[in-house]
Amino acid sequence: MEDRLAEMLAPAVEAMGFALWGVEFVRAGKHSTLRVYIDHADGISVDHCAQVSHQVSAILDVEDPIQAEYFLEVSSPGMERPFFSAAQFALYTGEQAAVELTMTQQGKRKFKGVIGAVDGEQIDFIIDGENFSVKHSAIKKAHLIPQFN
Template identity: 75%
Template sequence: MARIEERLVTLLEPAVSALGFELWGVEFVRAGKHSTLRVYIDHANGISVDDCADVSHQVSALLDVEDPINTEYYLEVSSPGMERPFFSAAQMQDYLGETAAVELTVAQQNKRKFKGVIKAVDGTQVEFEVDGEPMKVSYSAVKKAHLVPQFN
């Protein structure tokens, strides 16, 4: 996670938790005047549009006071959805046996992008099964990862 996202998680987590939600993750996509701050929230009973609006009001007020981002940006608050992005190895623990799409910062085993079944999580190490072969990855080497929903 980039430095700005880490600071934002530290800043926003107490406010989101106080509203009864889990702060799943934060993404800041830089695009000049069109930058976007995405705040993902989760709850065991799911997330409604009203939940997103409530968190957006709280987070927006906090960001106005603290002003951690020195450029213009759009604030988006949403659920992680079916293709939930992963922000840590620990988040993958609940999805053992599920498929994830992963992009690494540097190729491992001649793969930089792959889809693999999440087999095990040990601290910051994640083991995937990719094309029938095991592949261990340190989460620090993951640029992006998200769940791949399966429909039967």
């Protein structure tokens, strides 16, 4: 569903001058949440989020792709930005990420590692000096771990 929503919303968000970083739908009965993450080279303000929220809300009202009740949140991906595509990992090669896989692979389900090479949908991580490769489709969720020097 998130991919379909992203395809639906991306043209409007991009027409407003922002990049659609990702979409996630968190199911929780009457308290479900649709999160839309937007990004811009100059950063994201509360006003930007409000403008995009207004536009996205209008599209969702017309298209009505979600049958359940939900809250709409529009925000920046922030410093601990979640990753939604392999291409996003490639933007942060050399940085550390926290990753949770859909299934255990080579004894790992949750790990932290440095993002190595990204080749199509294959993402390499360096964990304790060892290379660990996974397909993007095997990642349940992942986010950047900000480094402060």
